[in-house]
Amino acid sequence: MRRKELKTVVTFHTVTEAIAMETACIREKIPGRIIPVPGEIKAGCGLSWVMPVHWEGDILQWMEQEGLKWEAVGEYLI
């Protein structure tokens, strides 16, 4: 298994919200990728967005500006 690192994880209510996030991040060249929701955040299936904690911008502010929807944002060792 890969070594765990501190990362920013965004969770969503729906698959559509997750793909909207990915689409917008790709368009704006914001680093990250879709991963399964980590078990330490919550049980169950689903998609989340993981990205470096040291990204230059404010991800929450940017998501709001983009009109994206999400459930929660946090930093986790994953």
Place this chain on the structure above:
Amino acid sequence: MIYLDNAATSLHKPEEVRLAVADAMLHMGNPGRGIHGASLDAARMIYDTRSLISQLLHGDGPGQVAFTANSTESLNLAIEGIFRPGDHVITTMMEHNSVLRPLYRMEDRGMELTILPADQYGCIHYEEIEAAVRSNTKAVVCTHASNLTGNINDLKTIGDICKKHGLLFLVDASQTAGVFDIDMKEMGIDVVCFTGHKGLLGPQGTGGICIREGLNIEPLIVGGSGMQSFLRTQPEQMPERLEAGTLNCHGIAGLHAALLYISRTGMESIRKREQSLMRRFYEGVKDIPAVTVYGDFSRKSLEQRAPVVALNIGSLDSGEVADELTVAYGIYARAGAHCAPLMHQALGTVKQGAVRFSMSHFNTEEEIDQAVAAVRELSREQELI
């Protein structure tokens, strides 16, 4: 074979639609049910298709587009998911059974229903909508275009009436999506129900519902959503709220390709071509002595009507005419009631039905001329009787 039954389903699809379905069957997994490439590719394609639909209808974004199997499912979803016993709903005689039957079922459960009459040309009169409004009126549900006559309703006018009286406006766009402009914001529409396999040129088994943000529709079915799996209820968030179970990803891939084709070709170009063929057919048959054409073909209407011409030849049964067209001429038209019982009542064609010719932009002038010639020949036989 000359296919003129495009109001039932468009047979000639762009080549890329077929290829997209085949490609999806080779490469796409279950959208939103995993994070591997096959699943994510499917989810991305689905999301992009939602975006294209929302752009087409001027909706509130991809999150407000839910996929269904067809217009009928969408209309059932909207009608059952919004109305409650005690609500009053206004609809019209122009409707297909996909609107009428869900409304009748709700009426049996205590919803009140007013059906606006249509005149001998199959048109409703908008002032009658206002006259029908009651204190408990919740919505107007109507078709954009009659599947029998091709007559089009002015959605902006109806939307303005709904706005004035604080009513919801639900539109059945089965005959118009992909061919006619629909602007949910400009026309004040709350819900558009569409099918993918007619004017949108996608595969059968695709369709959907585009909903104004903020309007809550109770799901018709509940089940797997790919997220929030430990909830006892369907997630609150659109569009998955209305999409329990695996989507028809392969079909939606075809619809996606069709939407790109329509965008590339231009909806106006498609519409003008279809209307030109419709006009050619109408001009060819309207003066044949034994032929009766149904619908509003006045000059004003001719510029703005769906590419459909319904007719009868003398007193001949419409099924007999359609059968003769198929067997003797290889012309595929649609006879009978077209699931539009009240429209036939208004036109006085309950017993005889009507023969409906509906054009696609893939049809040719030669095909239209052959169809006109066939109608003329059959009429001549009838005149001799």
